[in-house]
Amino acid sequence: MLWKYALRRIIVALPVLLGVTVITYGLIYLTAGDLVPGLQLNPNLRPEDIARIKANLGLDQPFLVQYLNWLGVPWLLHQVGLWPGAVRTGLLQGDFGRSLLDGSPVMSHILERLPYTLELTSLAILVGVIVAIPMGVVGALRRGSPADHFLTSLSVVGVSIPNFWLALLLVLIFSVGAFQLGLPHLPSGGAASSVNGGDVLDRLAHLVLPTTVLAFGYLAVWSRYTRSSMLESLSQDYVRTARAKGMSERRVVYVHTLRNAVIPLVTLIGLELPTLVAGGAVVEIVFSWPGLGRLALERAVGHDYTTVMGLTLFTAVLVIAGNLLADVLYAVLDPRIRYT
Amino acid sequence: MLDPTAGAIEAPVAQSIGRAGRRARGYWAESWERLYSDRIGFACGLLILLFGVLALAAPLLSAVVTHHDPVRQNLANTFALPGQFTFPLGSDELGRDTLTRLIYGARVSLLVAYLTVILALIIGGSVGMLAGYFGGWLDTVLMRVVDMVLSIPSIYLLILLTALAPRIGPVSLNPGNPYSLAVIIALVSWGSLARLVRADVLSVKERDFMLATRSLGASNWRLMSRHLLPNVLAVMVVAASLQVGAIIVTEAALDFIGLGITPPTASWGNMLSNSQVYFYHSLWLVILPGLAIFVTVLAMNVFGNTVRDAFDPRLREMR
Numbered sequence: 320m321l322w323k324y325a326l327r328r329i330i331v332a333l334p335v336l337l338g339v340t341v342i343t344y345g346l347i348y349l350t351a352g353d354l355v356p357g358l359q360l361n362p363n364l365r366p367e368d369i370a371r372i373k374a375n376l377g378l379d380q381p382f383l384v385q386y387l388n389w390l391g392v393p394w395l396l397h398q399v400g401l402w403p404g405a406v407r408t409g410l411l412q413g414d415f416g417r418s419l420l421d422g423s424p425v426m427s428h429i430l431e432r433l434p435y436t437l438e439l440t441s442l443a444i445l446v447g448v449i450v451a452i453p454m455g456v457v458g459a460l461r462r463g464s465p466a467d468h469f470l471t472s473l474s475v476v477g478v479s480i481p482n483f484w485l486a487l488l489l490v491l492i493f494s495v496g497a498f499q500l501g502l503p504h505l506p507s508g509g510a511a512s513s514v515n516g517g518d519v520l521d522r523l524a525h526l527v528l529p530t531t532v533l534a535f536g537y538l539a540v541w542s543r544y545t546r547s548s549m550l551e552s553l554s555q556d557y558v559r560t561a562r563a564k565g566m567s568e569r570r571v572v573y574v575h576t577l578r579n580a581v582i583p584l585v586t587l588i589g590l591e592l593p594t595l596v597a598g599g600a601v602v603e604i605v606f607s608w609p610g611l612g613r614l615a616l617e618r619a620v621g622h623d624y625t626t627v628m629g630l631t632l633f634t635a636v637l638v639i640a641g642n643l644l645a646d647v648l649y650a651v652l653d654p655r656i657r658y659t
Numbered sequence: 660m661l662d663p664t665a666g667a668i669e670a671p672v673a674q675s676i677g678r679a680g681r682r683a684r685g686y687w688a689e690s691w692e693r694l695y696s697d698r699i700g701f702a703c704g705l706l707i708l709l710f711g712v713l714a715l716a717a718p719l720l721s722a723v724v725t726h727h728d729p730v731r732q733n734l735a736n737t738f739a740l741p742g743q744f745t746f747p748l749g750s751d752e753l754g755r756d757t758l759t760r761l762i763y764g765a766r767v768s769l770l771v772a773y774l775t776v777i778l779a780l781i782i783g784g785s786v787g788m789l790a791g792y793f794g795g796w797l798d799t800v801l802m803r804v805v806d807m808v809l810s811i812p813s814i815y816l817l818i819l820l821t822a823l824a825p826r827i828g829p830v831s832l833n834p835g836n837p838y839s840l841a842v843i844i845a846l847v848s849w850g851s852l853a854r855l856v857r858a859d860v861l862s863v864k865e866r867d868f869m870l871a872t873r874s875l876g877a878s879n880w881r882l883m884s885r886h887l888l889p890n891v892l893a894v895m896v897v898a899a900s901l902q903v904g905a906i907i908v909t910e911a912a913l914d915f916i917g918l919g920i921t922p923p924t925a926s927w928g929n930m931l932s933n934s935q936v937y938f939y940h941s942l943w944l945v946i947l948p949g950l951a952i953f954v955t956v957l958a959m960n961v962f963g964n965t966v967r968d969a970f971d972p973r974l975r976e977m978r
Contacts (some may be wrong), residue, residue, distance in 0.1 A: 331803065338807040346823055475964070478901070479957035481908045483915050484931060484949030491945065495938065583858075600814040601912045615815055616916055619822040627822065631815040638810040 325647045332639050339635045340410065343628050344386050389416070415629035420621055425629035428614060433596075435510055436610030440599050443530050447537030452581075454538065455545020459553065459580075460572065470542065477539025486532045486605040493528065508607035529606045533599050541584065548580040555579070582649065596634045693969040700965025703958040710955060714765040721763070727756035729763040729925045741943050749943045751933070757943065760925035761951050767926040768955065771841045772907045778845035779852055779906075780899050786849070787856025788891065792864060792883055802857070809850040816847050817909070821918040835921045844909055852898055859894045863887060893967065900963025904956035911952050927952045 364372075373379050377388055387393065391409020396402035408414040415425040458470045490507045497504035506525045552558065553576055561571045600612025607613070611630060618626040695701055713720065721727060732753040741749035741757070749757045790801040808816075820843050824833065833839050863869065864887065872886055913919030914928025922929050927948045934944035 331799065332806070335803050335806040335810060338803065339810060342807060342811070343819070346819060349823070475957065475960055479904055479953055479960050481911055481949060481952050481956070483912055484952060487931070487935070487945055487949065491938070491942075596812060600812075600818075601916060604916055612814065615818050616918075619818045620917070622822075624819075624823065627815070627819050631811055631819050634815055635811045638812060639806070642806060642810060 321647070321650060324650055325643075328643055328646055332643055336636065336639055339639075340390065340632065341386070343631050343635075344389060345382075347624055347628050348382055348385065410632075415633065416625045418618075418623055418626045420618070420623040420626070425626050428626060429611065429630060429633050432609060432611050432614045435608060436596055436599065436603070436612065439526065439529055439603070439608060439610060440533065440596070442526065443533035443599070444537060446530065446534035447541060450534070451538040451541035452545050452584075454542035456549060456572075456577065458542065458546040459549030462550065471546070474539040474543045474546075477535050478543065480535075482532050482536050483601050483605050485535065486528070486602055489528050489532065490605075508605075510609055529599065529602050529608055532602050544584055545580065548583045549576060552576040552580045596637050690969045694965060697965045697968065700962055700968075703962040703965070706958045707955070707962060710765055710958075711769060713762055714769050717762045717766050721759050727759040729755065729759050749941070749947075751930075751941075751944055752937060755925075757930075757947055760930060761927070761947060763925040764927040764930060764948065764951065765955070767837050767920055767924070768907050768910060768952070771837050771844070771910045772903050774838065774841035775845045775848065775906045775910075776899055776903050778841065779849040779902065780895065782845070783849035783852025784856055784895055787853040788860055788883060788887065790853070791857035791860025792879070792887060798857075801853075805850045805853045808847070809854070813847045813909075817843065817913060818918060820847070821913060835919070835924070837920065840910065840913070840919055844906060844913075848902070848906065848909070852895070852902070855894055855898050856891055859891045860887060863890045897963065897967045900966055901960065903963070904959040907952060907956050907959070 370379070377385055380388070388407070389409055391407075391411040391414065393402050393406040394408050394412060397406050410416075413426065415429070417423065418425055418428065454470050454474070458467045461467050493505045494507035495504075505527055507528070510525050511522050558571060558575055561575050562568075566575075596611060599608070599610065600615065602608070603610045603612040604616055611634065615627055615630050618624075618630070694704075717729075721729060732755060736745075736750050741747065743749075747758050751757060751760070786801050786805065790798040790805075821840075824839065824843060869882065869886060872882060877886070910919060911926070911928035911931070914921075914926045915932045917929075917932065920926040920929055922933065930948040931945070931952075934941065934948065937944055
């Protein structure tokens, strides 16, 4: 039953993926007139040259043809002998196209930056979860105590503080301030020093500030949700029943309450999986972290739309996998939910 | 068995069409009383109101109180230190008064945030309720659309949209304009609301009181508007109240990285972005715009919590 459900979700995820490609390609198509920026401004090009370039790139074709070409459908057909002539590979073959800025494959840019992003965000998420769940549970169990008030205030501050401002403040204190006072200071940007070669310690030092900023944001949200859903679970009838029949408080809390309380959290973390590849984008930009987010901004500002589109798609693919996982977990954890 | 909480709350619909019984008025009056009795939360509400009034009165304040124009340059008074009579919060690299610019920045931030939340709530709320309540193919189709929107990480979609929007001819959304920016952010941020609402609807609609009401012959519309909506309203209110703050941050972030409201129009985000260059000698330029965002968002989140505690009947006894 559950496996069938999981399988069905995988099957329905495919149209979603297709929908995403249509959305992103559609957005780019709507601006197709400008897709080759500066072409019209080049005095050495006659209108017929521009037309020829566009024809070579297939930009004179109708939307559906362009879209299918970009997906790589003709290539597939060519492989089984249904399409004459040589054709370019497309998305289905993992070819995300080429950058408008330098003509290199978009995929190579993405793969170059991806490890940095994953390194930063996975560390931040890990720190966030490890700190958030105990924070939320303590807050709910000791409701109204000074500890609860402190944790709640901390999470409200964490939710409210703009991460790019927090980043600036931390840089102000731990990099600039400490440096000016002659104290040991943390690096304010980049992933490794170019001077001493980026050994492990150096890389860790570069990770400290961005990870702190990101993890603070995560744990603020997650501890708040853990606390409120713990409180909600604690007020349910089955908890009263469990207590009434003499179950130990420890068992009530950890078996009956926490299990139900983490259900919304699973969805929430599932929804946060996009941040595994994207959540740190603004923080990456502040800290000059050479990840995907910074790449996206650099390329968007440089009008390199194919790269931005490739990045968007690439991250979307990863996210769809994450959402699938969250949905299945949701069904495992809460049997009350019926799927019709 | 009827759910004990179901009778205790009545839909706002009931009140607006004037058929509210004593109980319905009782709930809202009681809730307002609770809202009023939470000192900190209520103070935050007043603070938001004050910011709203300041933002609305920005042209008046700039003419009568601060005597500065938000964009006119005054190159004789660059980097004035805060605390002077003419520049209470200092001036920036072009001699523009920071206080005046902060007030004008509030205009942009609040306008974009409220507009976005209203749009996102309308889209996300209706999609989530329809999908969760009716289930079946409607649920499948709507949730696939939500999946599509959600599966594109919002920051990338925002970067793509803000970069492309001015180039999309017939639509003509320019992210430099607050209204367009609100539409762009709303188009990106309704998905999670829809999901949260749907998840809540899924569990509420399985409760016995829904079955009981249905068996009394209530129509789908009545079930949704009078019984489902009040029960998921808490989730919507909390999500929306959290969203306002988050959207202010998103908007500021977009301005900060240079894709939203562009200078010389003052916005908290682009003021902060501008200040990075003067990090070493003009601390107030870094601290003040960020503090404005932080305090506003903090007040909105605390007030949102208060609203939740006051209006969510299931958490009523919890504090």
